[in-house]
Amino acid sequence: MTHRVVVLALEGVVAFDLSIASRVFTSASLSSGRPLYETLTCTLDGGPVRTTAGFRLMPDHGPEILATADTVVIPGPYEGPLMESKELSPELAAALKTVPEKARWVSICTGAFVLAAAGMLDGREATTHWFHADELAELHPQVHVTPDVLFVDDGQVLTSAGAAAGIDLCLHIVRTDHGSEIANHTARRIVVPAWREGGQRQFIERPVPEVADAGTSATRQWMSEHLDQPVDLRRLAAHARMSVRTFTRRFREETGLSPGRWLLRERVERARHLLESTDLSVERIARDAGFGTTAGLRQHLNAAVGVAPLAYRRNFTCKDPGRPA
Incomplete structure (x- = not known):
């Protein structure tokens, strides 16, 4: 069966972060062409949310779709109460509780603040955008914040640093789920490196450099x-x-x-x-x-x-x- 990825868009979401999961996972397929993932986007009330790019997002789904998720992706809000409070709003807390127990949780950039407030990062290693790493560590001291890596894979819960590091994390997930060849093919389809130096142990592949006329x-x-x-x-x-x-x-x-x-x-x-x-x-x-x-x-x-x-x-x-x- 196709693995369902549900992206939860919150108010003030970073538009680039929001698009990452859909772009990567919908590009992953078998050699026969069969897609490996289905990616859906929802908001807390099914209505539009403001993004950082000067437009509002009108989703196709409301929070009820979270109950069908195999993987939940939370891209980061740029600013707001989620990055200032240790507690989730009642609406967000209720929505997250509908997610199946066996589902995988993924945060991109400051989405880690959501997972931390939900208690999912307690005692775990996690990361976020380097600019907000100290804030995350101070607000949630029970989280082992690692600020100098691209992403952290802690099993059922995975977190990434800011912006393009979310691409690295999603490719890592594809590689974990389906192996190196499919992950590298996915990277080629979206024209990104299959590997980036990240300052951490990563199960990722570095492509051979292209030959140039000069240098080494x-x-x-x-x-x-x-x-x-x-x-x-x-x-x-x-x-x-x-x-x-x-x-x-x-x-x-x-x-x-x-x-x-x-x-x-x-x-x-x-x-x-x-x-x-x-x-x-x-x-x-x-x-x-x-x-x-x-x-x-x-x-x-x-x-x-x-x-x-x-x-x-x-x-x-x-x-x-x-x-x-």
């Missing part, structure tokens, strides 16, 4: 195509036709990482892709990704994403039954 891009491309081979700085610098010193400096300027750190990250991503999309043995994947041994793969994968290879494969194997074998 061509050498990075070569590194990505030869991850199973041992390399050293002298060999990489020679490939880029630079001195070791110049190559190291240019590489860090272009990627923000040293060549060694970048190479390790790419090897981890190659291993993750092979675990998700092939039936190769862990030993073979360790060799193909350049780790040499299963112990090396296990150590670096666990450091990057917090799970062992076999556990990662169980959780993130592509779930599209229409994908060719």
Whole structure:
């Protein structure tokens, strides 16, 4: 059955945040074209609400649709009582109580204030827009606020930072539900990166950089195509036709990482892709990704994403039954 996502639009909602869930989830489909999600938008009374973009939103549904939700998304209001009070209005509290117990809760930006006031973030790690992180922590001290990440996945409750971080979170949900290939296809359809550096452990994939005429891009491309081979700085610098010193400096300027750190990250991503999309043995994947041994793969994968290879494969194997074998 199609997974139903219900977006609850509150007064003063950020228009960009409001559109994220619909855009991402309606773009996720199987290879046959069958949609994986149905996205509906509602308000507390079924009437229009004011947005931050100078227009009012007229929804197709009222709060009764919340009772049918598999996932509830709450995009953030820009300002107002929800960000100043520890308690929800009676109308909002009553509406949230109709949501099925097994439903997944998602907040985008300051929508975390709603979840916190409802008690859903008590004792949990959560995030919000960095500009409002201190306010959230002060107003709701029982919430473990992490201000420097794109999103936090705490199982049934997920929170994202501001604006485009909501896209990263929704793509993460698609990946968790249906695997890497469908999530990456979804990202391509909406023309966004499938991965962004977020300062946290994230089950997400970094695409290979495009080749450019100058700089270290061509050498990075070569590194990505030869991850199973041992390399050293002298060999990489020679490939880029630079001195070791110049190559190291240019590489860090272009990627923000040293060549060694970048190479390790790419090897981890190659291993993750092979675990998700092939039936190769862990030993073979360790060799193909350049780790040499299963112990090396296990150590670096666990450091990057917090799970062992076999556990990662169980959780993130592509779930599209229409994908060719």
